[in-house]
Amino acid sequence: MTILPNIEEAMEDARNGTLSPYWQNDLYHECRQKLSDEEQQALSELKRILSETPQWSSEEELRHDVENIGGRVRFCHFWDEHYSMVQLTEDRNGKYSPAYVLDTETTPDVRKAAALQAQKELADCMQAWGVSLLETPVPEQVKYDFLAEAASHLIQVLNDPEHITG
Numbered sequence: 001m002t003i004l005p006n007i008e009e010a011m012e013d014a015r016n017g018t019l020s021p022y023w024q025n026d027l028y029h030e031c032r033q034k035l036s037d038e039e040q041q042a043l044s045e046l047k048r049i050l051s052e053t054p055q056w057s058s059e060e061e062l063r064h065d066v067e068n069i070g071g072r073v074r075f076c077h078f079w080d081e082h083y084s085m086v087q088l089t090e091d092r093n094g095k096y097s098p099a100y101v102l103d104t105e106t107t108p109d110v111r112k113a114a115a116l117q118a119q120k121e122l123a124d125c126m127q128a129w130g131v132s133l134l135e136t137p138v139p140e141q142v143k144y145d146f147l148a149e150a151a152s153h154l155i156q157v158l159n160d161p162e163h164i165t166g
Contacts (some may be wrong), residue, residue, distance in 0.1 A: 003030050007042040014049040021080045022026045022051070022058035029083055062087060074147065075125050075154075077118050086118040087159070088150055095143040096150035099159060102164040115161035120159075126151050 010027050013019040031043060056064075058078035066068045066073050070092030083103040090096050102119075103110045126133065126148075134152035145152035157164060 002036065003027075003033075003044055003139050005104065006030060007039060007046055011049055011102050013040065014046060014053060014055065015054050017053050018061060019050070019055050019089055020058040020061040020078075021055070022061070022078045022083075024055075025080070025083045044116075058085065062089075071155045074129075075122055075151075077121055079103075079114060082110065082114070084114050086122070086154065088122070088154055090147075091143070095145065096147055097143050098150050098152045098154040098157070100154065100164055107160060111161040111164075115158040115164070119155055120152060121124075122155055126155075127138075 006027060009159040010019055010023065013023070017130075026063070031039075033072070035157065045154060059073070059076055062076055062078075063073050066089050068134075072090050074088045074090055076085070076087040076089075080132075083105070084101055086098075088096060098113045102114055104111075129151075131148045131151055133155060134148055138144075138149050138156060140153065140157075141146050141149075144153065
């Protein structure tokens, strides 16, 4: 299976300055397999483009994408040093969606530290929003009607970082 189309798509985004660190890490994660000469050449070209063209941050990319469809980012944290992210977005209909990935290739201690960091930052946001953490477990859903439900679910998930895949 070739990953050349993914590298070519990444090159186009990089030329436009829109290949965020999160997606760079994702692509490099894919490139761990043995690459063909053509894939190696394309990856070298991508690295050259990245070295010459400033790219936007993962947060800027997320905000752009969500705002483009009429929503907004309520919370996000991306780690550049590993393939992990936590986010909470609101769509144009006022529904909330949590999303999270913790890199399974890091050590359990790194995963726990990432989850704790995200929990603390999210708890600070909840306090600023005037939203309380719900005491009862919040079942996993794609979208939530209330910010308190979505944020509480996200914090509850981060309590068990070893079961978050990515």
